[in-house]
Amino acid sequence: MPLKKHSFTGDEINIFDEAVVYKRGEYWQMRMWLEKERKYARFSLRTRNRDTAEAKAKKHYHELMAQQLSGKKYFSKTAKEGVLEYLQQRAKDVEADLIVKGRYGTIKIHLEHWLAFIGRDTKLKELESTDCENYLHSRTKTKKNITVSQTTVANEQTTINAMMKWLYKRNETYIDCFDFKPMKRIDKGDEALRRGMFTEEEVVVLIREIEKYISGAKKAIQEEDNLTKVIVGYFFLLSIITGLRRGEQRQLCWSDIEWMEKNVKGRSSDETYSLVKINVRAAISKVRKTRRFVVKDLDYFDDLFKILYPRYVEANRGKENAKHFSAGLIFSTDGVTKITERAIYYHLGKIIELAEIKDIANRNLTLNSFRHTFITDKINKGYNPTQVAEMCGTSTKEIEDTYYHTSEAKMITNAVPGFDYRNGMLIKK
Numbered sequence: 001m002p003l004k005k006h007s008f009t010g011d012e013i014n015i016f017d018e019a020v021v022y023k024r025g026e027y028w029q030m031r032m033w034l035e036k037e038r039k040y041a042r043f044s045l046r047t048r049n050r051d052t053a054e055a056k057a058k059k060h061y062h063e064l065m066a067q068q069l070s071g072k073k074y075f076s077k078t079a080k081e082g083v084l085e086y087l088q089q090r091a092k093d094v095e096a097d098l099i100v101k102g103r104y105g106t107i108k109i110h111l112e113h114w115l116a117f118i119g120r121d122t123k124l125k126e127l128e129s130t131d132c133e134n135y136l137h138s139r140t141k142t143k144k145n146i147t148v149s150q151t152t153v154a155n156e157q158t159t160i161n162a163m164m165k166w167l168y169k170r171n172e173t174y175i176d177c178f179d180f181k182p183m184k185r186i187d188k189g190d191e192a193l194r195r196g197m198f199t200e201e202e203v204v205v206l207i208r209e210i211e212k213y214i215s216g217a218k219k220a221i222q223e224e225d226n227l228t229k230v231i232v233g234y235f236f237l238l239s240i241i242t243g244l245r246r247g248e249q250r251q252l253c254w255s256d257i258e259w260m261e262k263n264v265k266g267r268s269s270d271e272t273y274s275l276v277k278i279n280v281r282a283a284i285s286k287v288r289k290t291r292r293f294v295v296k297d298l299d300y301f302d303d304l305f306k307i308l309y310p311r312y313v314e315a316n317r318g319k320e321n322a323k324h325f326s327a328g329l330i331f332s333t334d335g336v337t338k339i340t341e342r343a344i345y346y347h348l349g350k351i352i353e354l355a356e357i358k359d360i361a362n363r364n365l366t367l368n369s370f371r372h373t374f375i376t377d378k379i380n381k382g383y384n385p386t387q388v389a390e391m392c393g394t395s396t397k398e399i400e401d402t403y404y405h406t407s408e409a410k411m412i413t414n415a416v417p418g419f420d421y422r423n424g425m426l427i428k429k
Contacts, residue, residue: 021053030043082113113139129178205356240368312335
């Protein structure tokens with residue numbers, strides 16, 4: 001449709017009788033009527049030069065006309081709206097048991113970082129494949145001095161392009177992926193050494209402080225905050241001895257564990273433990289595959305059971321207690337509601353502070369460090385990667401590439417076969 005306007009000032013340029021370029025402040029803008037959409041397309045030409053503005057406007061005119069003739073629409077959803085629609089679809093995948101809830105949470109966090117980078121109100125159909133070429137630089141050079149690893153950014157980029165492909169198939173974008181800049185090659189051996197984990201000495205101190213933390217809370221366990229404190233304390237202790245993922249452990253039910261043998265005598269005269277079989281159901285596993293393994297439990301499961309079961313009986317007046325309690329969550333005050341991640345991280349901070357563990361940020365120590373430490377400890381004690389992979393629900397390659405940490409003790413033992421290196425001393429096997 002031709003423009004209704006026929007007379008133009010010195011700061012206005014008529015383009016093919018269907019668009020006008022005009023000056024707003026110091027910069028040139030463009031306006032073009034789109035007949036099929038019954039709206040004006042308006043955007044900045046981002047230049048102060050009249051000739052450049054006219055050349056850009058003609059190019060935009062031809063692009064817009066081509067889009068209109070091919071049935072494409074100019075007006076589009078914003079990046080924020082696109083992310084919301086994609087997350088709604090992934091939420092349905094959770095309901096359909098295609099991905100776990102924890103994975104959904106990770107996707108949401110990844111896309112929040114992308115929105116902060118690209119701009120929430122950016123139009124999806126204005127995006128170009130080169131718009132995220134500086135994403136790595138932006139994410140790793142944060143103003144708050146927070147360390148973001150290259151691996152984390154690579155995972156985010158994979159999530160972002162998965163969303164773009166989904167939006168492209170629904171005609172919400174003109175591109176199906178971003179051309180992220182290639183990342184430098186990672187020395188995985190060195191990266192593994194830096195991956196956040198606790199030392200053997202720190203694990204000993206952590207266990208001692210957690211047990212004291214639980215003991216203190218037990219004295220007034222009738223208070224709800226103290227009950228949560230006790231449950232979270234056992235959550236940490238069991239993380240140390242099982243290597244379970246956070247999401248798997250939070251969804252573990254009493255019916256998922258089986259006491260195989262109790263009061264087994266250990267090496268020392270005062271050491272006893274139980275053998276407990278753990279069933280990680282596919283529904284709660286990150287990799288959607290059931291696995292079973294046995295751990296030496298220092299009666300942590302038993303202690304927690306003895307605390308929670310009587311409370312359940314009292315609350316339910318003894319009606320079908322065993323049956324319903326068995327189906328309940330282990331790490332829960334009522335068997336139904338999972339202990340919140342906020343509570344877990346709050347008490348983790350307290351425990352680390354009590355254990356006087358230093359340099360937390362630079363060493364990248366988090367709740368996942370319990371799992372990393374567990375895996376590393378198994379490898380250093382002679383378990384082969386396949387055994388550890390089966391126990392921890394991951395791949396042998398992942399163990400070798402990501403989780404394997406060569407400790408000083410293992411390096412010395414490798415150099416001097418027939419000896420173990422303990423507490424700074426070589427001890428004959």
